[in-house]
Amino acid sequence: MSEELSAATSYTEDDFYCPVCQEVLKTPVRTAACQHVFCRKCFLTAMRESGIHCPLCRGSVTRRERACPERALDLENIMRKFSGSCRCCSKKIKFYRMRHHYKSCKKYQDEYGVSSVIPNFKVSQDSVRNSNRSETSTSDNTETYQENTSSSGHPTFKCPLCQESNFTRQRLLDHCNSNHLFQIVPVNLQLDEETQYQTAVEESFQVNI
Incomplete structure (x- = not known):
């Protein structure tokens, strides 16, 4: 129990947000080389757009990771214990329940509408030639x-x-x-x-x- 508490307190709220969609992580996956964490959907979409690089630091990503990224199960477990504030109503919610809370939070709905964020990706020059072929x-x-x-x-x-x-x-x-x-x-x-x-x-x- 003390180890779990220590692990939880080593995280900040920012650690539970995807750097691509800026939402609370959903099915988090972690890159092997640079250890960056993303929503699984965001990561796979980024791989289709940018090819072989980490969406955050441009580090290398293996072919196996691009097809089947490793889930960050340790972070998922922490999200079940760690609470954060809703960005609109400030209510304290466990991070793994935050997206579900957004669906019923009136202030969130008024501000953002239904949470169905579509990430905006910056395509690298390296991938332009490949994308032109499929245009x-x-x-x-x-x-x-x-x-x-x-x-x-x-x-x-x-x-x-x-x-x-x-x-x-x-x-x-x-x-x-x-x-x-x-x-x-x-x-x-x-x-x-x-x-x-x-x-x-x-x-x-x-x-x-």
């Missing part, structure tokens, strides 16, 4: 996405793992976190990362008629 296919996918929207203007998706359908973007994310978080999915290593990403997007998209 045409990305443009085609964007046009298809815009055409395949429901009459209400909101697209729906199906889960690429279990084929359950009619999810909104947020509900699909919640569904995968609840039902497939620890599911091991085979990866075709013959395909590059961009192709795998585009394939997953195409498989998950479904028109809501």
Whole structure:
């Protein structure tokens, strides 16, 4: 117990916020070389954008990490014991419950709306040449996405793992976190990362008629 208390007191509130999306960490993962911590989703998105570098310090990231980053389980455990203040109502909340609190905090909703932060990434010059090669296919996918929207203007998706359908973007994310978080999915290593990403997007998209 004393060791856990000592570990908890060595952290500050900033340690529980993702440097990419600036939100409380969700499914935190840690890089092996530089030990920086990010939300798993933010890290994987950054890897698709910037390739082989840590999103924070530009340190090297292995190919294995880019596909399957190591979860920061020690930090997750600390987040279950360490409380912080809501940025809007100042209520003390355990960090692992903070995102859930935001959904019901009226002051947070008034200030930020629904918490669905989309990170803004700065693409390095090293990755510009790679992104140019995929520019045409990305443009085609964007046009298809815009055409395949429901009459209400909101697209729906199906889960690429279990084929359950009619999810909104947020509900699909919640569904995968609840039902497939620890599911091991085979990866075709013959395909590059961009192709795998585009394939997953195409498989998950479904028109809501």
